[in-house]
Amino acid sequence: MPQFDLHFLSPLVFWSVVSFGALLFLLYRYAFPEIFRRLEEREKTIKDSLDQAERLKQEAQQLLSQYEAKLKSVHDEGRTILEAARKQAQEQLEENEQRIEQETRRMLADARSEIQRERQEVLREIQRTAADLTLLAAEKVLARSLTDVDHRRLIEEAVLEIARQHKTT
Amino acid sequence: MENPLEHFELHTLILLRLFGLDISINQAVVMIWVVCAAVFLFFWAATRNARLIPTKLQSIAELGVEFLRGLILENMGEKGMKLFPFIATLFFFILFSNLLGLIPGAYTVTSQVMVNGILALAVFALSVIMGVALHGAHYLSIFLPQGTPWWLMPLMILVEIISQLARPITLAVRLFANMTAGHTVINVLLGLVLLGGVVLGWMPLGFTVALYLLEVLVAFIQAYVFTVLTTVYIGDAIKLH
Numbered sequence: 001m002p003q004f005d006l007h008f009l010s011p012l013v014f015w016s017v018v019s020f021g022a023l024l025f026l027l028y029r030y031a032f033p034e035i036f037r038r039l040e041e042r043e044k045t046i047k048d049s050l051d052q053a054e055r056l057k058q059e060a061q062q063l064l065s066q067y068e069a070k071l072k073s074v075h076d077e078g079r080t081i082l083e084a085a086r087k088q089a090q091e092q093l094e095e096n097e098q099r100i101e102q103e104t105r106r107m108l109a110d111a112r113s114e115i116q117r118e119r120q121e122v123l124r125e126i127q128r129t130a131a132d133l134t135l136l137a138a139e140k141v142l143a144r145s146l147t148d149v150d151h152r153r154l155i156e157e158a159v160l161e162i163a164r165q166h167k168t169t
Numbered sequence: 170m171e172n173p174l175e176h177f178e179l180h181t182l183i184l185l186r187l188f189g190l191d192i193s194i195n196q197a198v199v200m201i202w203v204v205c206a207a208v209f210l211f212f213w214a215a216t217r218n219a220r221l222i223p224t225k226l227q228s229i230a231e232l233g234v235e236f237l238r239g240l241i242l243e244n245m246g247e248k249g250m251k252l253f254p255f256i257a258t259l260f261f262f263i264l265f266s267n268l269l270g271l272i273p274g275a276y277t278v279t280s281q282v283m284v285n286g287i288l289a290l291a292v293f294a295l296s297v298i299m300g301v302a303l304h305g306a307h308y309l310s311i312f313l314p315q316g317t318p319w320w321l322m323p324l325m326i327l328v329e330i331i332s333q334l335a336r337p338i339t340l341a342v343r344l345f346a347n348m349t350a351g352h353t354v355i356n357v358l359l360g361l362v363l364l365g366g367v368v369l370g371w372m373p374l375g376f377t378v379a380l381y382l383l384e385v386l387v388a389f390i391q392a393y394v395f396t397v398l399t400t401v402y403i404g405d406a407i408k409l410h
Contacts, residue, residue, distance in 0.1 A: 001174060001177070001349075002174055002175075002177045002178040002179065003177055003280060003281055003282050003283070003345065003349065004282065005178075005179065008179050008195060008197070008281075008283065009283055010190055010191045010192065011181075011185075011191055011192050011193045011194070011195060011198055012195075012197055012198070012281055012283045012284055012287075013283060013284075013287050014187075014190065014192045015192065015194075015198040015201055015202075016201060016283075016284045016287050016288070017287060019201045019202055019204075019205045020201075020205070020258065020262060020288070022205065023205040023208055023209060023258055023262060024254060024255060024258040026209050027208070027209065027212060027254060027257065027258050027261075028254035028258075030212075030213070030216070031209075031212035031213070031215075031216055031230075032234065032253065032254055032257065034216040035212075035215075035216060035230060035231055035234045036234070038216075038221075038223070038227070038231065039231060039234070039235065041221065042221055042223075045221060
């Protein structure tokens with residue numbers, strides 16, 4: 001076989017050793033450290049990223065629970081406020097009702113007394129008118145004027161008497 | 170039909186002498202340079218614009234480095250990482266030799282038993298150096314497996330010495346034989362293509378294509394096997410059973 005031709009032993013061995021040695025040196029010097037550096041850097045980056053993700057996750061969890069607590073307190077506060085407002089409204093309502101009732105009662109009483117007064121007035125008016133009419137009638141009947149105060153008083157007394165009798169009957 | 174082994178014949182291209190030593194340039198030497206340049210260019214390109222999110226080439230280089238590191242840690246332990254540059258260079262040198270040798274017309278460096286031999290001897294020498302450096306005289310216990318009965322000792326020592334010496338030889342010959350055989354078979358089949366002509370030639374041609382694919386696989390496997398055995402052999406010396 002041509003590969004066993006020892007004529008080429010020394011060139012092959014020499015150049016193998018020299019070339020391989022040179023390659024080994026170059027890779028050892030320039031390539032491998034760079035690759036290992038990259039690999040370590042990447043490993044570190046990934047680890048850091050994972051750590052950071054974990055930290056952020058914990059932070060987020062904490063914030064979430066904080067917000068939940070805050071939300072709950074706000075909710076409770078809202079309910080308290082609502083409850084107070086409802087109570088106040090209820091009180092207001094009751095007070096208003098009471099006030100209206102009183103007002104109504106007062107107005108009713110006023111109206112009643114007014115009516116009473118009006119009635120008295122009307123009655124007096126009727127008495128006066130009746131007296132005038134009676135005087136007029138009497139004047140006509142007697143054909144003379146009854147301007148005399150005594151007469152007038154007499155007639156008014158008569159009318160009052162009639163009115164009293166009318167009231168009692 | 171031409172001699173299928175003619176492909177492996179070396180021809181001196183430039184006559185060179187250094188202190189009386191013949192260091193003439195032949196195709197294999199040129200190819201060694203090409204392989205070394207290719208490996209270096211590959212790593213140069215892979216690390217030139219290296220970044221955190223790797224480029225494709227960077228990924229391949231890093232994959233190879235990670236793979237070799239795993240191999241070393243598994244077979245040699247943490248101490249073996251000192252030899253990482255040597256073992257990685259060995260792997261990529263053999264791999265590129267095997268692969269570039271598949272280019273038609275290119276010479277397959279690893280089909281030269283003398284090249285493989287010097288690499289295997291370097292591995293053997295390293296294992297001895299590591300063993301002696303780490304364990305001193307105790308390294309000799311590598312020739313005597315633990316628990317050997319006293320009456321078996323002479324035989325076991327003999328067997329272990331042979332086994333140790335056989336390692337570099339098998340390492341070199343395995344690679345040489347695989348490369349030579351693959352290329353020879355392809356050569357023979359290509360000769361058959363010419364013989365078969367248009368009518369029958371397509372059959373061996375098809376086989377050639379299939380074998381070429383197989384040879385690509387073999388190129389990787391043989392580089393891997395050589396490297397694994399290197400780590401195991403040196404690992405033995407580091408761990409001493």
